[in-house]
């Protein structure tokens with residue numbers, strides 16, 4: 294059950310907040326902007342023509358500035374918000390069309406959610422919060438507790454099982470929210486800025502927990518973040534939202550290498566390119582060379598450069614997973630790509646200082 | 648045109664109207680009074696049972712029982728000690744039996760108010776339409792002078808315990824309804840959304856989230872209901888409810904100052920006991936809100 298095998302397909306999704314949203318879909322389709330809609334009809338454009346396929350078993354990151362519609366989008370996947378128009382297809386069913394009982398079962402069995410503002414149950418202890426999803430599905434207390442305790446330990450809250458949420462710090466509360474969602478063991482994990490309240494150390498730690506989990510279980514994860522480094526570390530794919538529209542969608546590498554517009558360029562300017570771009574994208578397709586270093590195709594520029602420096606080599610072979618030779622990178626090319634973003638001097642200077 | 652006198656109905660018309668309504672109500676009473684009385688008979692049985700229990704049992708046992716109950720609610724030795732002292736004084740001044748009758752009365756009225764009030768409060772919280780209809784009725788119940796609704800109650804049931812209970816419940820039930828409604832509506836939207844996201848049914852949301860979070864507020868309603876039923880005891884004594892209210896009434900009629908004050912103080916004493924122990928219980932329900940972090 295836990296492993297995801299179906300994509301989530303979001304098709305032509307619109308959300309207009311206001312008493313009479315449906316009446317304005319046509320205007321928005323005809324190109325009315327968020328500002329105009331607000332000024333002329335006093336309705337808020339939440340989502341505008343969203344088409345997104347969230348791949349099964351992968352981490353889909355959604356980024357964008359505050360108010361760009363990230364939380365609105367993620368809430369459509371478990372229909373906490375009713376769309377004004379559009380479809381959300383999963384396992385051949387349109388979530389938008391589900392009846393109440395069907396929707397309840399879908400939420401219970403297929404999804405779990407971590408909330409931006411935690412939304413813990415204040416009257417329940419950490420353990421009772423964590424077992425909530427299992428309790429309402431009628432799973433016996435003993436089993437529910439055992440599963441909950443495992444995740445509480447995994448997020449580093451062992452010993453706090455009996456505490457109430459407001460006895461915990463913000464970061465600890467966020468981890469309770471995480472444990473609560475993970476305990477549900479659902480195929481779809483919806484994470485709305487799930488790590489934003491964590492300090493950098495625990496944050497990195499939780500990212501590792503998530504990546505480990507993903508290696509084991511291959512859930513379909515929708516992960517919202519403001520942090521590009523986090524997006525690049527976690528996201529198999531990244532979608533960038535602005536004013537309710539998706540303005541670019543692709544792998545982290547694609548977005549860093551070819552930002553679709555200035556808005557996105559400004560997002561990715563400060564990124565550590567060595568952590569994002571793979572050596573494979575800068576290799577030359579030539580015959581194997583004599584060198585002690587052979588790198589996997591997934592090696593990042595920084596890893597490649599370090600491996601070559603450590604081995605005192607200036608070139609490395611790159612091999613596919615099955616061992617087949619793919620090409621060759623040089624140390625100088627790797628370093629050049631790490632410090633030379635597309636847009637010239639300013640970033641160059643930055644890279645040198647760092 | 649005469650603008651000084653209000654253009655009222657003529658005296659004759661007014662009298663005819665009153666007579667028509669009164670007659671209709673009297674006919675209704677004659678036709679259905681017995682049926683209604685038998686419907687409400689279980690209240691009488693319950694009240695008599697509790698009264699007998701409190702009055703016929705050895706006083707020391709009753710005292711210990713009440714002290715135990717107060718301890719169970721409030722977990723505070725101070726409140727228990729106050730309760731024991733107050734009850735000993737009440738007994739010493741010869742008001743034991745009346746006090747027990749009043750306690751029985753308040754207990755039964757509160758029980759009925761809770762049984763009616765909580766479901767009505769839930770209904771109001773879930774449906775804005777129900778809220779719109781019931782709110783003005785509650786306003787009316789709370790502002791209508793209690794003597795006015797004593798009239799139809801007495802016409803139907805005559806004098807006695809049952810009409811007393813009904814009158815007290817009508818007077819005392821609004822706060823518990825209002826505060827149940829308020830408590831449920833105050834549950835934070837994001838917490839409800841989380842319950843929703845995990846696939847809770849409406850009943851599960853109510854049981855697992857809304858009622859537990861509303862409980863401290865509901866307890867405040869129960870507390871007010873108890874206070875109001877105690878306040879109503881004197882009025883109810885006019886329609887034959889026995890207890891501490893009767894001597895007060897007698898004292899008013901005959902200008903017995905000491906008798907009035909003593910029984911008045913006894914009412915105050917049990918009011919304080921009820922109040923402190925239910926409030927302490929309400930506080931205990933809120934333990935999880937004792938913030939250590941913002």
Ligand SMILES: Nc1ncnc2c1ncn2[C@@H]1O[C@H](COP(=O)(O)OP(=O)(O)OP(=O)(O)O)[C@@H](O)[C@H]1O
Nearest residue numbers: 310311337338339358359360361362363364365366
């Ligand atoms: N219930 C609502 N009623 C009206 N407008 C809403 C509602 N919810 C969201 N909006 C509007 O929709 C837009 C997107 O909001 P959303 O919460 O999805 O942003 P976000 O990208 O999650 O922002 P943040 O990063 O601050 O969490 C905003 O303009 C917001 O004002």
Ligand SMILES: [Mg+2]
Nearest residue numbers: 363364365409
């Ligand atoms: Mg948000």
